[in-house]
Amino acid sequence: MVCPRAAAAAGAARVAIVSTVNPTVARAGYTRTAIALHWLMAALMTAGFTLGATMVDLHISPRKVRLYAYHKWIGITVLGLVLLRCCWRLLHSPPPAEPMPRWQMSAAHFTHGLLYALMTCTPVIGWLYSSASGYPVVYLKLWQLPDLVSKNDALAKVLVQVHGALAWTLFWVVLLHSAAALKHHYIDRDATLRRMLVWRRG
Amino acid sequence: MQRDFPALALGALFVLTLVTGAASVPAVDASKSSIIVTFRQENVPVDAPFKKFNGRIDYDPAHPDAAKAELEVTTASLDLGSEEYSAEVRKKNWFDSTTYRTATFISTAIKPGALGHFDATGILTLKGKTQTVTIPVSVARAVTTTNFDGELQLSRSYFGIGDPEWNDVVDDKVRVKFHIVE
Numbered sequence: 423m424v425c426p427r428a429a430a431a432a433g434a435a436r437v438a439i440v441s442t443v444n445p446t447v448a449r450a451g452y453t454r455t456a457i458a459l460h461w462l463m464a465a466l467m468t469a470g471f472t473l474g475a476t477m478v479d480l481h482i483s484p485r486k487v488r489l490y491a492y493h494k495w496i497g498i499t500v501l502g503l504v505l506l507r508c509c510w511r512l513l514h515s516p517p518p519a520e521p522m523p524r525w526q527m528s529a530a531h532f533t534h535g536l537l538y539a540l541m542t543c544t545p546v547i548g549w550l551y552s553s554a555s556g557y558p559v560v561y562l563k564l565w566q567l568p569d570l571v572s573k574n575d576a577l578a579k580v581l582v583q584v585h586g587a588l589a590w591t592l593f594w595v596v597l598l599h600s601a602a603a604l605k606h607h608y609i610d611r612d613a614t615l616r617r618m619l620v621w622r623r624g
Numbered sequence: 625m626q627r628d629f630p631a632l633a634l635g636a637l638f639v640l641t642l643v644t645g646a647a648s649v650p651a652v653d654a655s656k657s658s659i660i661v662t663f664r665q666e667n668v669p670v671d672a673p674f675k676k677f678n679g680r681i682d683y684d685p686a687h688p689d690a691a692k693a694e695l696e697v698t699t700a701s702l703d704l705g706s707e708e709y710s711a712e713v714r715k716k717n718w719f720d721s722t723t724y725r726t727a728t729f730i731s732t733a734i735k736p737g738a739l740g741h742f743d744a745t746g747i748l749t750l751k752g753k754t755q756t757v758t759i760p761v762s763v764a765r766a767v768t769t770t771n772f773d774g775e776l777q778l779s780r781s782y783f784g785i786g787d788p789e790w791n792d793v794v795d796d797k798v799r800v801k802f803h804i805v806e
Binding site for chain 2: 482484487488491555556557558559560563564566573575578
């Protein structure tokens with residue numbers, strides 16, 4: 423666990439150094455914590471989505487049961503991280519955006535809002551679905567999470583549909599988000615994507 | 625046509641005896657009772673009820689040691705929450721419900737314990753295997769009914785329920801909890 427204060431201090435120090443070295447090029451990037459959370463969640467969501475999309479069609483087997491467990495653990499981790507990320511975001515303002523047309527700015531804000539909403543709702547609905555099907559979530563095989571609703575077959579049937587629809591919406595919004603980042607990087611040639619890649623900065 | 629009155633009366637009496645006799649024999653009220661299996665997969669406790677069972681418990685609080693219990697559970701009625709999984713456990717490697725349609729418990733000895741408690745020893749038959757089990761049971765009398773509650777732990781492997789390939793995922797120990805209303 424990164425100590426937030428230390429990370430913030432490190433981020434501030436980095437920005438200060440970069441600014442002194444080359445004040446015209448340097449722009450404040452995201453904090454290391456924000457960057458770490460961003461890419462960790464990107465990796466987890468890719469894994470969780472791929473697992474989810476494959477496991478559902480598997481024939482019943484011990485492997486299928488295991489994959490369901492992993493999928494749930496990933497989902498709960500994403501939920502925990504998104505909450506942490508929201509707290510971080512509230513305490514640290516993101517770096518100023520690169521100059522871009524107003525519509526792009528609005529689109530970016532909308533997409534980011536949608537991403538946060540989907541990153542929160544998809545695992546929550548998944549958890550609800552698990553509870554409604556009578557299968558509690560036992561995080562990392564160690565901690566049994568409380569059931570959000572009691573067993574209800576009719577509700578479970580609806581929730582699984584909603585969970586899938588949200589996951590697929592998240593998939594398309596992530597694709598749009600990535601496409602926009604690449605467009606900024608390769609076409610507009612601005613620092614939008616670089617702000618999220620700490621390792622490329624000196 | 626001339627009816628034979630004595631014969632008719634005798635017939636009616638016979639039917640009446642059957643009806644009242646049947647009514648006086650206690651039978652499990654399946655709609656109010658439950659038999660729930662709790663198993664653990666990947667350490668997740670899952671409750672699965674048997675939807676179909678019947679039986680009877682002859683229990684007289686004045687002579688608890690003379691009590692008798694017989695229960696018969698339809699193995700195909702285990703509800704795992706989704707038809708896909710429920711159908712899976714009816715297969716040969718699990719309950720083999722086509723060959724072994726029912727699982728039974730027949731008591732052999734009842735040992736009264738503290739007030740409202742007794743130990744029921746009996747023979748459990750499941751998938752062609754038998755095991756003598758002793759189940760602590762608590763009894764509570766309601767206005768018109770009697771409730772029997774208890775639970776026991778069984779081993780899947782003993783009865784050959786489930787492929788060994790599942791052993792890493794599903795615990796061998798399975799709990800069976802019952803609430804029988806008569």
